[in-house]
Amino acid sequence: MSLSLGQIIELLEGADAADLFAEARRVRERVFGKFVFLRGVVEFSSYCRKQCLYCGLRAANASLARYRLREDQMLDAARMAVDLGMGTVVLQSGEEPDFSSDLLERVTARIKETLGAAVTLSVGDASDEALARFRRAGADRYLLKVETMDASLYAGLRPGDNLEKRLDRLEALRSHGFEVGSGVITGLPGQDAASLARDILALTALQLDMIAVGPLVAHPDTPLAGAPHGSVAVCLRALAILRLLNPLANIPATSALQALAPDGRARGLRAGCNVIMPSLTPQDVRGRYAIYPGKNIDPGIEKNIAGVKSVIRAEGLIPSDAPGPSPRRLHEPGSPPRGAVGHHAAGPA
Ligand code: SF4
Numbered sequence: 049m050s051l052s053l054g055q056i057i058e059l060l061e062g063a064d065a066a067d068l069f070a071e072a073r074r075v076r077e078r079v080f081g082k083f084v085f086l087r088g089v090v091e092f093s094s095y096c097r098k099q100c101l102y103c104g105l106r107a108a109n110a111s112l113a114r115y116r117l118r119e120d121q122m123l124d125a126a127r128m129a130v131d132l133g134m135g136t137v138v139l140q141s142g143e144e145p146d147f148s149s150d151l152l153e154r155v156t157a158r159i160k161e162t163l164g165a166a167v168t169l170s171v172g173d174a175s176d177e178a179l180a181r182f183r184r185a186g187a188d189r190y191l192l193k194v195e196t197m198d199a200s201l202y203a204g205l206r207p208g209d210n211l212e213k214r215l216d217r218l219e220a221l222r223s224h225g226f227e228v229g230s231g232v233i234t235g236l237p238g239q240d241a242a243s244l245a246r247d248i249l250a251l252t253a254l255q256l257d258m259i260a261v262g263p264l265v266a267h268p269d270t271p272l273a274g275a276p277h278g279s280v281a282v283c284l285r286a287l288a289i290l291r292l293l294n295p296l297a298n299i300p301a302t303s304a305l306q307a308l309a310p311d312g313r314a315r316g317l318r319a320g321c322n323v324i325m326p327s328l329t330p331q332d333v334r335g336r337y338a339i340y341p342g343k344n345i346d347p348g349i350e351k352n353i354a355g356v357k358s359v360i361r362a363e364g365l366i367p368s369d370a371p372g373p374s375p376r377r378l379h380e381p382g383s384p385p386r387g388a389v390g391h392h393a394a395g396p397a
Pocket residue numbers: 096097098099100103104105106107141142143172339
C-alpha cells in the first residue's frame with residue numbers, strides 16, 4: 049500500500065480512525081497471525097555521555113542516581129527473560145562514556161550459547177569495529193532510534209549530533225548484517241502533523257525490520273520539563289499508518305504509551321502492533337532507568353509480565369516466546385507470508 053503525504057496528514061488528524069485501526073489489525077494478522085512477540089529488555093546501564101533534550105538519562109541530569117549492572121546480573125536478567133517466555137533479549141543502555149565492547153560481546157555470546165534467545169542491542173552509536181565484533185558474537189538486531197527525521201529538529205534536540213550521521217549509522221548496521229530498527233517520538237515541541245507525516249514516509253523508505261514509535265513523556269529534569277506530553281491518540285494513529293505501510297516490520301506497543309495511558313499497551317495492539325517489550329531490569333534499579341517519568345514503575349517483574357500476557361490474551365491474541373525475526377528477511381518485499389511464521393505460544397507467567 050502507498051499513502052500520499054496529504055492522506056497521512058488526514059489520518060493523523062483523526063480521519064477514519066476506527067477504520068484505520070481495523071485495517072492495521074487485518075494487515076498484522078495477515079503477516080503475524082494472532083501472535084505477539086515478547087522481548088525482554090535488560091537496561092544494563094543508565095550512564096550516558098549525550099545531552100538529548102527529551103531524555104532523563106542525559107549527562108547533565110545530576111539528579112539521577114546512575115547504575116551499571118555487572119555481567120552476572122545481566123546474564124541473570126537475560127535468563128529470567130527466557131524463563132518467563134521471551135524469545136529475544138534486548139540489551140539496552142545510554143551511550144556509555146566508557147563503553148566496553150568486550151562486555152557486550154561476552155554477554156551476547158553467552159546468551160546465544162546458553163539461552164538460545166535472539167539478541168537485540170540498543171546502545172547508541174558504536175564504531176564499525178565494535179559492530180563487527182557484536183555480529184561475530186551473535187547479535188541479531190540493533191535498534192538505533194532517530195527520534196525525528198526533521199534535520200533541524202534533530203539538531204536542536206540532540207546537541208552535537210546530526211541526522212545525516214545517524215542515517216549513515218543505520219546504513220552501517222545494515223551493512224554489518226543486523227536486522228535494523230529505528231523510530232521516532234511523536235509530540236516533540238516543533239513537530240506538527242506534516243512533520244510527523246514526513247517522518248512516517250521517511251521511516252518507511254528505510255525498509256526497517258523494526259519500527260518503534262512512542263509519545264513524548266516530558267521529563268521534569270530535562271530542558272523539556274513542562275512541555276505538553278505527546279498525544280496518545282496521535283501516536284496510535286502513527287503506529288497504525290506505519291503498520292499499513294510496513295506490513296513486514298516488527299512494531300512494538302511501546303512502554304511510553306503505557307506511561308501515559310493505563311491501557312496504552314492494549315491500545316497499541318489494537319492499532320496493529322505485534323511486539324511488547326517488558327523490562328527485565330533487576331527490581332532494585334529498574335526505576336532508575338528514567339528516560340521519562342513513569343518508566344518501569346510497575347508491580348515487579350513477574351507480575352508485570354503476567355499482566356502483559358493477560359493484556360495480549362484479552363485482545364484475542366497469543367503471547368509468543370519465539371525469537372520473532374524480521375519477516376522482511378524471510379520474504380521478498382511485496383510478498384507477505386501467509387499466516388504466522390515461526391511462532392509458538394508462551395506459557396502462562
Ligand atoms: S536518548 Fe539515548 S543518547 Fe540521548 S541522552 Fe537519552 S540515553 Fe543518552
